[in-house]
Amino acid sequence: MKARMNPYQAAPQTMKALEALEAQIQASGLEKSLIELVKTRASQINGCAFCINMHTQDARKQGETEQRLYLLNAWRESPLYTDRERAALAWTEAVTLVSETHVPDDIYDEVRRHFSEAETVNLTMLVAAINAWNRIAISFRSIHPVKAAHAAA
Numbered sequence: 001m002k003a004r005m006n007p008y009q010a011a012p013q014t015m016k017a018l019e020a021l022e023a024q025i026q027a028s029g030l031e032k033s034l035i036e037l038v039k040t041r042a043s044q045i046n047g048c049a050f051c052i053n054m055h056t057q058d059a060r061k062q063g064e065t066e067q068r069l070y071l072l073n074a075w076r077e078s079p080l081y082t083d084r085e086r087a088a089l090a091w092t093e094a095v096t097l098v099s100e101t102h103v104p105d106d107i108y109d110e111v112r113r114h115f116s117e118a119e120t121v122n123l124t125m126l127v128a129a130i131n132a133w134n135r136i137a138i139s140f141r142s143i144h145p146v147k148a149a150h151a152a153a
Contacts (some may be wrong), residue, residue, distance in 0.1 A: 004140045017098040018136075021129050028122040032062050034088055037072065037081075039130045041089055042096045044073050047074070048134040053144035087114040088123055 008015050025035070034108040036059035056069050068083045071078045075089050101150035103108075111120055136142070 001141055001143060003143055014140050018129070018132060021125065022133075023124065025129055026128050028119075028126075030058050030119065030122055030126065032057055033059070033064060034085060035126060036062055036064060037068075037085060038088055038126055039090045040069065041072055041075075041092050042127060042130045043134055045093065045129065046134040046138065050137040050142040050144045051130065051134050080127055084114040087111045091123060092127050095124060096131055 006046045026032075036055050039055040040059060043055060054065075059069060060066075065080075068078075068080050071080060072089075075081050075086065081089065087110045090107050091103075094103045111123070115123055146147060
């Protein structure tokens with residue numbers, strides 16, 4: 001696979017706008033571990049290798065366990081996630097797949113049991129932002145770092 005373009009070079013001011021949103025989300029008060037789980041789960045749904053690679057590494061730096069990362073795409077079947085994380089992951093999936101789900105009321109009700117109004121907005125902006133990052137990385141074929149010994153011939 002070959003990268004198509006570098007969006008930071010092509011439109012730096014536009015990319016700075018998305019980076020500003022990212023900075024706001026990071027400062028929103030949502031738990032760093034939750035932020036990385038949400039980013040990783042949305043990236044799994046969207047099939048964004050660049051972002052999955054980045055956010056699993058970031059999650060590990062935050063102290064996330066390998067087991068929770070390995071089981072993230074099956075979070076419903078694992079007891080490793082808190083009720084708050086489960087609500088956020090269900091919200092992440094529903095918002096990421098909005099054209100299919102239309103974000104059902106029961107998922108909204110569950111997220112509101114665990115998140116204040118402001119946190120719900122911040123969580124929704126987090127999901128929207130990672131979906132934007134995924135679309136940029138996938139559209140322009142961003143390539144995650146690869147160790148030379150593991151690169152395909």
